[in-house]
Amino acid sequence: MVVAVHYDCFRIFQAESASASFDGTKEDAGDVGGGTQDAKNAKITQDAQNSQVPQSDEHQTGDEVLERGQNGKPGGAHALLDWLWTVGAWRRPWPSAAKLRLEDAGPAAYGHAELAVFARMAAVAGLVQLTTLPLELAQIVYELSAHSLFWRAITVHCLCLRALWRRQQQQQQQLTEPLRLVPLAKILSWERGHALHVADSSSALSLSLLPPLIRITVDRVGICRIERRHEIAARPWNGATTTRLAFIVEDARILASLPFADIQGFPIWNLSLPPDPASCTLVGTTSFRRVLELRRPPPSQLYAVDVNRCFGLTFFYLSGRISGVHVHRTAKDDARKTYERLATRVKERMVWVFLPIGLDDRIVALWACQCDGSFNIVARMTLAGDVMIGRARKGSFRTMLLAQGDHIMFVYGEPFESKAVEILGAYSGKVQPREESHCITQSVVPAVPSAISTQFPDTYVSSAPLSDVKAVRVFTDKVKGICRGLLLWYGNGGVRALGECRICVDESLLVKSPAVICYRKLRYRAYRYASHDGVVVDAGGATQHHHAEDGWTCHEVGRGTLHFHFTTNRSFVMAYEQ
Incomplete structure (x- = not known):
């Protein structure tokens, strides 16, 4: 395993590591720099003006900087490299884990440390004027160039500074213990940049009194929080989803009973409180059977969408199979970002099928429909009526009611690369009556x-x-x-x-x-x-x-x-x- 860091990014880190500090925390947007945007902008500008790359350090190698350490003293290289190697080696928590396509909040959510790095990187790159912009404009610049080397360099720089900060904390507390493995079932709580709290393993009673659920929160950098949660089955879903975080919620007893080598993956949601799979009707797009076990085979990331809070959905079809889904969160949101992620060799032959949802309209029922090997979707809307998405019918068809009610959550599994969507379904918080599952007429599924x-x-x-x-x-x-x-x-x-x-x-x-x-x-x-x-x-x-x-x-x-x-x-x- 090799931890690869772009040379230019690491060179900037070398030049600045002696004077930089990292507090290991990340504050929420709006709480930085005195609580005002003007204070944050002033802090960025001042940091940019004061940031100068020391000429004496410019040509040092990475080993020299690491050997010198945070305080200019020898030592610390092996611990830092060990930490960076571990970060790189555990980018994927298990074999064949789905690639999480999480968004970065950008400059609008930078904490003190990120703002300081932003200012220094802008000074080195000759983009000091970028730091003088209001954060709202800097955020627009970021959204138009999120994949550029400049923004990625900030991420790498913060990662390296976090390693230095961790080493400094160990030296101050005179800690010499190496990295260690702790079973998830014994973790009480952990947050990036804070101490790990572990349950007393000597008492089986203390473990049994812990909340039954373990929730793992993941951001674009990696796992950022682990916590124990009580089951909240009665809490209604409020439609809140996120594109910047992913959540894994599992029963601690399942995690405790599985050996590490047998872990194949767990369902990953964009909901902090995912629904119970038993109350969420999920269907396999190939088998056309209900999916009750989400852990085997390894699942893709599951996306939940409040269909009554978006402007529509675009389905990418090929040979009767759904290859991708794009959620239009605004009236001018186009689906090209999702389209570009699809397999290059076949995406030119895909068709775009758009399901619009009017501002005053609501989807009150969703069905899955299998017609001649094609997987179709039927949506019943209060104003637009019954609308079918998919291929034309040539013979008989089968239907399955996914959800009905005033608040419907559409669920789909983000496909692995070059694969079609394997899981699709819906959730309304209600048990679906079987007699309603065949109330679609042939006129809704036209030939x-x-x-x-x-x-x-x-x-x-x-x-x-x-x-x-x-x-x-x-x-x-x-x-x-x-x-x-x-x-x-x-x-x-x-x-x-x-x-x-x-x-x-x-x-x-x-x-x-x-x-x-x-x-x-x-x-x-x-x-x-x-x-x-x-x-x-x-x-x-x-x-x-x-x-x-x-x-x-x-x-x-x-x-x-x-x-x-x-x-x-x-x-x-x-x-x-x-």
Whole structure:
């Protein structure tokens, strides 16, 4: 095992390590620098002005700096390297552990130590003006360049300073004990930068009186907190999730009974209090059976989403399987970040299926549906009605009620690299009655209409009524010259999607109070040598109109149903049904 640190990052650490200090704690945003943003900005600017890289230390090797130690005295190299090696070796807590895609809070949540490092790094990089910006603007700069070497150098620098701080604490307290392993079942509490509290192992009674649950909190750096918790099964879920922390909550008896070599992993949630698996309906997307045991096989990270607190969900489909899910937390949140994480060799053939959720609309029921080997989802909304996500039906289908109620949490397992989503489900805090599990009619899971000529096996369906349409947004691929999808807003507040609606990715045109929706079929080159079906769409405000080209089909808004089907080979076909 090798702990790799970028040379430039470590070189800056060498130059600054003699004068830097690290308190081992990280304060919450808004509590740093006197409690005001101005005080924090002034502190950053002053640190940047006072930060100068000592010329005498600039060309020292890492071994020389480590041998010198924090106070300029020899010793400490082996302990520091041992600590850094352990950090690198335990980046993954068990074999084949899922890669956690946690976000960093950025400058807005920096503590005293991070602010000082931020100022010094900006001075070394010649970006002193960055430290003079208000933290709100510095946060915007961070979000636009989060993967740059500058921000990663701050993380590495803080890691090295934490190692020096730990060594200094040991020297002050005259501690010589090496790193040791402690069973999780015996840990009372621990927080990064603080002492470890362990239960009295000599008394079995004291261990039995401990709270039954162990919660492990993980941030982008690693495990940051371990604590004992009492079971809070009756506490209602308030919809709060996080993208910056992950949580593992397990029964201490399970952890105590497992030898280390047998640990294969535990479910990792974005909820501080995950639901009981027995009350959360999870289904395997391949087997179409309820998942009751989340520990075997090794699970992926489980994401919970309050479907009534987001603007919609984008599902990435390939061959009838869901390969990824993106949650649109704002109206302008695009799904490219999730799309880029998918397997490169196949993501070009994936289709984007968007499930919009109106501001005043609510999802009150979710079903899983298996049609000819394809895994589909049916959502029942109070305003938009029943909407199906997935491939067209060719034969019989099976359904399973996932959840129903006013507060539904959608759950999916983040897939491993190059894999499809294996677990999907929902939770409402209520026991789902079995008689409600087959209340989906065949009209909700449509087949390919006879008016649509495409017979491509991987065809995805979308339909929307044209009655009471108040606005329509047309998404156009300008390079190919075709329409990819439409969003329709209705008078009651509901929203329906047709085709591929790639929010903030494709160019779009909003037409309010449309009177007609017109489309024209064409053939276009989706790839270099292949020619496929395409469609051009135009929405206008007047029923009496004229098109310059032939072949247009026009339908008045107010009656009928519009079908928009699309395939993984980039064919787009529309049809109208009276």
